[in-house]
Amino acid sequence: MKIRYLILFSLVSMLSCTSKYNDNNRYIKILTDEGDIVVKLYNETPRHTENFIKLTEQNFFDGLIFHRVIKDFVVQGGDPETKNAEQGKLYGEKDAGYLIDAEIIDTIYHKRGVIAMAREGDDVNPEKKSSSSQFYLVVGKVFSDEELNELEVNLNKKLREKTVEKLYDSLLIDSKNLNQKSISQVTQKVNILADSILKVKHIKFNENQRKIYTSVGGIPHLDGNYTVFGEIVSGYEVVEKISSVQTDSNDRPLKDIKFKVHLVK
CATH class of the missing domain: 2.40.100.10 (Cyclophilin-like)
Structure with a gap:
């Protein structure tokens, strides 16, 4: 905000x-x-x-x-x-x-x-x-445990979207003239990097959080x-x-x- x-x-x-x-x-x-x-x-x-x-x-x-x-x-x-x-x-x-x-x-x-x-x-x-x-x-x-599970999914989805956006910003600088093959290669690279980053930053509520929020x-x-x-x-x-x-x-x-x-x- x-x-x-x-x-x-x-x-x-x-x-x-x-x-x-x-x-x-x-x-x-x-x-x-x-x-x-x-x-x-x-x-x-x-x-x-x-x-x-x-x-x-x-x-x-x-x-x-x-x-x-x-x-x-x-x-x-x-x-x-x-x-x-x-x-x-x-x-x-x-x-x-x-x-x-x-x-x-x-x-x-x-x-x-x-x-x-x-x-x-x-x-x-x-x-x-x-x-x-x-x-x-x-x-x-x-919250119920089911609601927390759904929230985890949505938060990780948003996190991945933001990660992908930042990666594109860093990899596609001055790339207006990229051809289709280059775009495909960049997209593949972005997805691989995003998956790697999300393995580290993956959001998951721990046992204490779940106890508190439920x-x-x-x-x-x-x-x-x-x-x-x-x-x-x-x-x-x-x-x-x-x-x-x-x-x-x-x-x-x-x-x-x-x-x-x-x-x-």
């Missing part, structure tokens, strides 16, 4: 927040018009965690709105232009003015209730660097593409409520939902 940035904790941990934050993690509270959400920020993603804390201490988020809300998908905010949002205007182009190097960890998934940073698409951002302020809270859905739920196709840097420990029901509000054709809620972010610990 353009800079319109597009996107296993137990069910008990989502719905119950400990009164004493007696661990080594940092916590923030997102105060919304619909209720409060407490989020634990991961130590495993220090750049993202420290950046979010810095912006929170600067009151950067206070008064912004959730400008992108998609039922059974995500609740997204963090565009500073939404502090004085105009009715019906499309937002999602701005952030704090810099990017954050990706901290994508292959054991941290897009399970229901996590927080992650949005980003520009791979075409302009192949390093998957994160937006400095636009974040999203994952809602997603619970029980807690989430958005499995985002794994490996965006940095997840925390999880909700209290107030997930608020996110669900927000995700169900009426929106316009640009996924912006018809009634603005403002929020603030404060440090808890």
Whole structure:
């Protein structure tokens, strides 16, 4: 997605927040018009965690709105232009003015209730660097094993199509005058290379992912593409409520939902 940035904790941990934050993690509270959400920020993603804390201490988020809300998908905010949002205007182009190097960890998934940073698409951002302020809270859905199998097939199909396209771009430079035989040879070469690449990059959900997505739920196709840097420990029901509000054709809620972010610990 353009800079319109597009996107296993137990069910008990989502719905119950400990009164004493007696661990080594940092916590923030997102105060919304619909209720409060407490989020634990991961130590495993220090750049993202420290950046979010810095912006929170600067009151950067206070008064912004959730400008992108998609039922059974995500609740997204963090565009500073939404502090004085105009009715019906499309937002999602701005952030704090810099990017954050990706901290994508292959054991941290897009399970229901996590927080992650949005980003520009791979075409302009192949390093998957994160937006400095636009974040999203994952809602997603619970999948069956059959649905995960089908998703794997579709994701690998799209991956192969993109791989083939990139290979053609690299092999057919200045090739407008190729004859039919040359085109056939290039096509054969591309297919061989694509098959070889896909053997290494083949997408397959592991046992832990399947356990999470068939029980807690989430958005499995985002794994490996965006940095997840925390999880909700209290107030997930608020996110669900927000995700169900009426929106316009640009996924912006018809009634603005403002929020603030404060440090808890």
